[in-house]
Amino acid sequence: MNDLKTFRKExxxxxxxTLPKSGIREFFELANNMTDVISLGVGEPDFVTPKLIRQAAIDSLEQGRTSYTSNLGLYSLRKEICKYLEKDYGCYYRPDDECLVTVGVSEAFDLAIRAITNPGDEIIYFEPCFVSYNVEIKMAHGIPVASQTSEENEFSVDIEDVKKKITPKTKAIILNFPCNPTGGTLNLAQMQAIAELAIEHDLIVITDEIYSELTYEGQLPSIASLPGMKERCILLHGFSKAFAMTGFRIGYACGPIDIIGTMMKIHQYAIMSAPTLAQYAAEEALKNGRPEMEKMRETYRQRRDLMVQGMNDAGLHCFMPKGAFYTFPSIKSTGLSSKDFAMKFLEQHKVAVIPGTAFGACGEGYVRCCYATSTENIQEALRRMKIFVKSLK
Ligand SMILES: Cc1ncc(COP(=O)(O)O)c(C=O)c1O
Known part of the structure; x- marks a missing residue:
């Protein structure tokens, strides 16, 4: 370390x-250093990737498919992605030049932001939200502008607030519904209102659809399918959540040729191509994985009901999330801050939840609890939650 002192330049x-570290990671590290912790912290499926998908990855290795693919991704996978989006989301994209396979939605999001942001461009997003949005915008020299969602509004968009946030510098709006961390969704009227604003003010819409299969009251079309929206939407999606494939690291972006082409330039230089065997596995997921995905979704739905009921029984008011696999109960009645609640619950009862503030300042008064864990874990965590909340009264 002493050597660093000899370095005189910044x-x-x-x-x-100057960017902060993720507030989620901080909690994982604490929880990881303790034994017998029940984690409601990690935002990933507890299911192992379905067998047929794993087998496709094994087959691809055994057949010696170990080289790079096209920079855009396997053509056969892009064809399946476009078929899937047309059938389930009402969006038509050409596999040749409107679809790019990426290393998770994480990379797709990074590429999308970098491809469209000039220094000083303002990008509107909804808070509480996935931890990456604010910092990714800053990394691209853009200016993040948060529109807050609230429990009173079922953690959906407040169109009047969005209108107030739009300025001549606004470049894009980011949507993530169903939402991490709240489980809030959009209805069709809200989606149309956002589309109208985007058209009126000439904005791009980045729609992160990573939880869109995990909706429990019927799936909506994508905003990209609404009239006039295809040319101004970047649709991001992936396999991590619905197909339980977080470790495969495959996502994709679909959108207009100029934007996908620009994203492709960054991807080509920084990444080359997404992992080959994982692309074969993703193709199998789209071809034959739907029944497994639907089974997992039904299990999540049952766990959601159990979790919401249990939180309310414990004395924490809990909004019924319509999608994703998180509950976002209010802990305001305990008088503790989100961080103190999460810390004390972890220290005293060995259950890890994430303070709502990890997802933006307006998450104060809430914690995120992920129900992508076994029913036994949920039941035990709820039992401890009841004791903990009672002890605070
Ligand atoms: C809203 C949202 N977008 C993107 C991601 C990143 O997903 P991936 O594993 O595809 O990179 C996550 C992961 O938690 C997420 O919650």
């Missing part, structure tokens, strides 16, 4: 060095 990129 070593680090200022706009990155």
């Amino acid at each position: 070593r680090l990129a200022r706009h990155i060095a």
Whole structure:
């Protein structure tokens, strides 16, 4: 470390060095250093990837398919993706130049932001939200502008607030419904209202659809399918959540040729191509994985009901999420801050939840509890939650 003292120039990129670390990671590290913790913290399926999908990855290795694919991704996978989006989301994309396979939605999001952001461009997103949005915008020299969602509004968009946030510098709006961390969704009227604003103010819409199969009251079309929206939408999706494939690291972006082409340039230089065997597995997921996905969704739905009931029984008011696999109960009645609640619950009862503030300042007064864990774990965590909340009264 002493060597660093001899370095006289500013070593680090200022706009990155000043970014905070993820508030989720901080909690994982604490929980990981304790034994016998029940984790409602991690936002990933507890299911192992379905057998037929794993087998496709094994087959691809055994058949020696170990080289790079096209930069855009396997053509056969892109064809399946476009078929899937047309059938289930009402969006038509050409596999040749309107679809790019990425390393998870994480990479797709990074590429989308970098491809459209000029310094000083304002990008509107909804808070509480996935931890990456705010920092990714800053990393691309854009200006994040948060529109807050609230429990009173079922954690959906407040169109009047969005209108107030739009300025001549606004470049894009990011949507993620069903939402991580709240489970809030959009109805068709709200989706149409966002589309109208986007058209009126000439905005791009980035729609992160990663939880869109995991909706419990019927699936809506994508905003990209609404009239006039295809040319201004970047649709991001992937396999991590609905197909329980987080470790495969496959996602995709579909959109207009100029934007996908620009995203492709970054991807080509930074990544080359997504992992080959994982692309074969993803193709199998789309071809034959639906029954497994539907089974998992039904299990999540049952766990959601159990979790919401249990939280309310414990004395925490809990909104009934319509999608994804998170509950976002209010802990305001306990008088504790989100961080203190999460810390004390972990220390005293060995259950990990994430403070709502990890997802934006307006998450204060809430914690995120992921129900992608076994029913036994949920029941035990709820039992401990009841004791904990009672002890605070
Ligand atoms: C809203 C949202 N978008 C994107 C991601 C990243 O997913 P992937 O595993 O596809 O990179 C996550 C992961 O938790 C997420 O919650």
